[in-house]
Amino acid sequence: MSNTSTAxxxxxxxxxxxxxxxxxxxxxAVEVAWxxxxxxxxxxxxxxxxxxxxxxxxxxxxxxxxGFLLLTAGVIFRGISANRVPWGNMYEFSITGALAFxxxxxxxxxxxKVRWLGLPVSLAVLLTLGTAITLLYRPSAPLxxxxxxxxxxxxxxxxxxxxxxxxxxxxxxxxYLILDRYEQKxxxxxxxxxxxxxxxxxxxxxxxxxxxxxxxxxxxxxxxIWAESAWGRYWGWDPKETWAFITWVAYAAxxxxxxTVGWRGRKAAWLCLFAGSTFLFNYIYINVWGTGRHTYSGL
Amino acid sequence: MSTVxxxxxxxRWCWRQLTSMRTALILLLLLGIAAxxxxxxPQRSQNPLQVKQYFVDNPTLANWLDRFSLFxxxxxxxxxxxxxxxxxxxxxxxxxxxxxHLKAIGAAPTIxxxxxxxxxxxxxxxxxxxxLAEKQLRKMRxxxxxxxxxxxxxxxxxxxxxxxxxxxxxxxxxxxxxxGSLFGSKGDAIVNLGDRFINTxxxxxxxxxxxxxxxxxxxxxxxxxxxxKAEYDPATNAPLDYTLTVLAANPAxxxxxxxxxxxxxxxxxxxxxxFLQANGHSPIVIVKDKSGKVVFDGPTPFLPQDANLSSIGxxxxxxxxxxxxxxxxxxxxxxxxxxxxxxxxYPEVLDPRLLISVWxxxxxLNIGVPQSVYRIDTSKMERIGLKALVLNESYDxxxxxxxxxxxxxxxxLQIINDPGKGYALVGAILAISGLLISLFTRQRxxxxxxxxxxxxxxxxxxxxxGLEDEIKKLVKELGSE
Numbered sequence: 001m002s003n004t005s006t007a008x009x010x011x012x013x014x015x016x017x018x019x020x021x022x023x024x025x026x027x028x029a030v031e032v033a034w035x036x037x038x039x040x041x042x043x044x045x046x047x048x049x050x051x052x053x054x055x056x057x058x059x060x061x062x063x064x065x066x067g068f069l070l071l072t073a074g075v076i077f078r079g080i081s082a083n084r085v086p087w088g089n090m091y092e093f094s095i096t097g098a099l100a101f102x103x104x105x106x107x108x109x110x111x112x113k114v115r116w117l118g119l120p121v122s123l124a125v126l127l128t129l130g131t132a133i134t135l136l137y138r139p140s141a142p143l144x145x146x147x148x149x150x151x152x153x154x155x156x157x158x159x160x161x162x163x164x165x166x167x168x169x170x171x172x173x174x175x176y177l178i179l180d181r182y183e184q185k186x187x188x189x190x191x192x193x194x195x196x197x198x199x200x201x202x203x204x205x206x207x208x209x210x211x212x213x214x215x216x217x218x219x220x221x222x223x224x225i226w227a228e229s230a231w232g233r234y235w236g237w238d239p240k241e242t243w244a245f246i247t248w249v250a251y252a253a254x255x256x257x258x259x260t261v262g263w264r265g266r267k268a269a270w271l272c273l274f275a276g277s278t279f280l281f282n283y284i285y286i287n288v289w290g291t292g293r294h295t296y297s298g299l
Numbered sequence: 300m301s302t303v304x305x306x307x308x309x310x311r312w313c314w315r316q317l318t319s320m321r322t323a324l325i326l327l328l329l330l331g332i333a334a335x336x337x338x339x340x341p342q343r344s345q346n347p348l349q350v351k352q353y354f355v356d357n358p359t360l361a362n363w364l365d366r367f368s369l370f371x372x373x374x375x376x377x378x379x380x381x382x383x384x385x386x387x388x389x390x391x392x393x394x395x396x397x398x399x400h401l402k403a404i405g406a407a408p409t410i411x412x413x414x415x416x417x418x419x420x421x422x423x424x425x426x427x428x429x430x431l432a433e434k435q436l437r438k439m440r441x442x443x444x445x446x447x448x449x450x451x452x453x454x455x456x457x458x459x460x461x462x463x464x465x466x467x468x469x470x471x472x473x474x475x476x477x478x479g480s481l482f483g484s485k486g487d488a489i490v491n492l493g494d495r496f497i498n499t500x501x502x503x504x505x506x507x508x509x510x511x512x513x514x515x516x517x518x519x520x521x522x523x524x525x526x527x528k529a530e531y532d533p534a535t536n537a538p539l540d541y542t543l544t545v546l547a548a549n550p551a552x553x554x555x556x557x558x559x560x561x562x563x564x565x566x567x568x569x570x571x572x573x574f575l576q577a578n579g580h581s582p583i584v585i586v587k588d589k590s591g592k593v594v595f596d597g598p599t600p601f602l603p604q605d606a607n608l609s610s611i612g613x614x615x616x617x618x619x620x621x622x623x624x625x626x627x628x629x630x631x632x633x634x635x636x637x638x639x640x641x642x643x644x645y646p647e648v649l650d651p652r653l654l655i656s657v658w659x660x661x662x663x664l665n666i667g668v669p670q671s672v673y674r675i676d677t678s679k680m681e682r683i684g685l686k687a688l689v690l691n692e693s694y695d696x697x698x699x700x701x702x703x704x705x706x707x708x709x710x711x712l713q714i715i716n717d718p719g720k721g722y723a724l725v726g727a728i729l730a731i732s733g734l735l736i737s738l739f740t741r742q743r744x745x746x747x748x749x750x751x752x753x754x755x756x757x758x759x760x761x762x763x764x765g766l767e768d769e770i771k772k773l774v775k776e777l778g779s780e
Contacts, residue, residue: 141535142537142539145540145541149563213734214738217731221731228720232485232572232576234723237338237345238345242334243338245334249328250331256323261321
């Protein structure tokens with residue numbers, strides 16, 4: 001198979017996965033919207049029965065898994081088409097990032113039963129893939145000389161996986177803040193009754209961050225080792241490096257705040273959101289508009 | 300109370316504040332925030348030209364920004380203050396803890412508390428033999444304090460060890476960064492194909508030494524540029540690969556070895572590394588004066604301006620009377636369009652042009668102000684000619700003639716000696732090991748107390764899950780024996 005046709009095959013897989021994520025999104029939406037028949041007069045007193053939408057919920061999860069598999073195929077074929085790891089430009093970073101994000105979700109789904117997160121996750125993946133294939137798309141091409149290194153595989157995969165998990169923790173922290181606001185006003189709306197307690201959400205986002213913080217540390221260190229061999233210095237305060245450092249510091253602060261100082265709940269959630277947004281800023285702003293040596297977006 | 304005591308207790312109060320976790324947390328967040336401006340404003344350490352441009356574009360603003368070191372954020376007093384305070388706070392916190400931890404290594408767990416039912420996990424079961432329980436707990440590698448009717452067991456000391464290792468490694472990294480900036484050297488040299496670079500200070504275009512590094516400490520190697528190959532993708536013009544072949548001798552004059560340098564593969568001499576940083580073209584010209592005598596014959600490195608290596612440069616002939624300067628551009632593959640005029644459409648030399656404007660007068664080389672080798676100060680000069688030369692074409696500008704006879708590639712060698720690098724790497728590896736140990740070790744205590752019934756209780760640090768299962772398993776094992 002020629003390189004071009006493999007690249008086109010990869011695109012087909014990406015489109016197919018988008019179709020599946022769309023189905024997953026709607027299935028999740030149905031699950032949330034129709035989970036309880038009629039609004040009970042007092043949510044507090046009625047025991048809510050969610051069994052009605054259990055099946056559509058499971059279907060949504062099945063769509064998520066299928067979408068993930070198709071996306072995996074899309075990413076792999078993209079790599080085959082260029083005969084390298086598919087991390088050479090912003091389009092490829094984005095599809096792999098979406099893969100890591102939905103992978104992190106599936107991991108959390110299996111381990112922590114977070115199907116309720118499927119709605120925002122499927123939407124975010126869909127938007128990422130849509131942006132990637134329309135605005136960021138670049139034909140499959142060989143790597144720039146500076147990227148030709150084993151460290152590309154090590155550094156970028158570590159960074160992308162940690163990014164996926166960080167953003168998932170962000171989604172949970174966001175959900176925490178929304179639900180917290182409802183609970184302050186009184187009681188959660190019906191659609192949110194099924195979601196875990198605030199404490200569980202708080203713990204969950206902490207656990208995800210604690211799990212992946214060493215990997216992020218490793219990504220930064222691997223980047224430094226690579227920078228040493230490619231650019232002659234292991235740390236040069238390049239904008240990308242600076243923001244990776246800021247993200248690292250922000251998550252370190254989050255972990256300390258939570259473990260040692262005992263911040264829980266709202267304060268911790270805001271700090272988690274702040275840390276996650278520094279990662280997003282680094283990914284979007286610095287890649288597209290930034291200067292410095294990490295300008296591989298191909299835009 | 301005496302004032303001495305007052306000031307001493309004030310100092311102690313300050314120290315306690317500084318080493319408190321809250322202060323450390325604030326400093327950590329401050330450090331993150333303080334790093335931001337360095338990514339928004341151009342930095343002298345990375346992009347001095349852009350900083351200069353900033354001063355030209357917004358002189359007033361630039362002066363104010365400079366007053367707050369916003370063009371040198373990472374070496375500014377305020378940034379340094381934050382990280383130094385942070386590290387003092389860190390050391391003040393971690394050292395006492397390390398000592399405490401070292402003392403605790405041999406110590407037995409704490410005495411079993413009186414009331415176990417207040418613990419996170421608590422259960423009562425029928426009586427069983429404490430000796431059996433002790434044996435089982437030892438098998439599970441718990442530390443044990445055995446009293447007549449109770450057992451206090453603890454596991455997961457490594458959590459604190461990892462935690463301390465992580466923080467101490469950060470200090471090591473900071474020291475390594477310091478070593479790298481106080482010792483070591485960093486320089487750039489542009490070398491034409493075929494030329495020999497001898498590693499002495501005069502061979503460099505730019506060279507900087509650490510504060511405490513002797514300037515005669517450069518390793519005495521020499522490099523001869525034998526071949527430079529740049530491959531480009533004909534469809535996108537993007538570079539595919541650069542390969543530099545050199546003849547290396549260490550020390551200069553000894554036997555030469557063929558070595559290959561690539562973008563990700565520097566050449567190493569001890570703690571000194573030679574990197575391939577950039578490349579470009581050096582057009583070769585012959586300049587003759589009115590009498591036909593050759594006054595200049597050779598390559599001049601030109602500075603690339605875009606991905607297709609359109610390059611600018613200056614050929615200066617100070618030995619002619621009057622002095623002559625050629626403000627030039629070199630187009631490796633010349634092309635034209637009505638908007639841009641002449642430009643280069645491919646980075647390799649396929650159809651070269653040398654565009655020159657000839658200036659006569661005073662080059663200003665003798666006034667002692669350092670000048671860019673790529674530009675000419677034409678304020679005291681007069682333009683006497685303008686020409687686009689194809690290969691082997693000559694141009695007579697009245698005072699003499701210039702012939703464009705060829706080109707050579709040049710490479711920019713970056714030669715860096717950072718003796719702190721190894722320590723930084725060791726620090727980084729230790730830090731990540733410590734982090735992994737501390738985040739994935741569960742520290743927990745289990746107590747067993749013999750009363751009318753047997754009480755078992757447990758407590759896990761930070762409420763990490765898994766303790767309940769562990770105790771259930773323990774109870775099951777004991778029951779089955």
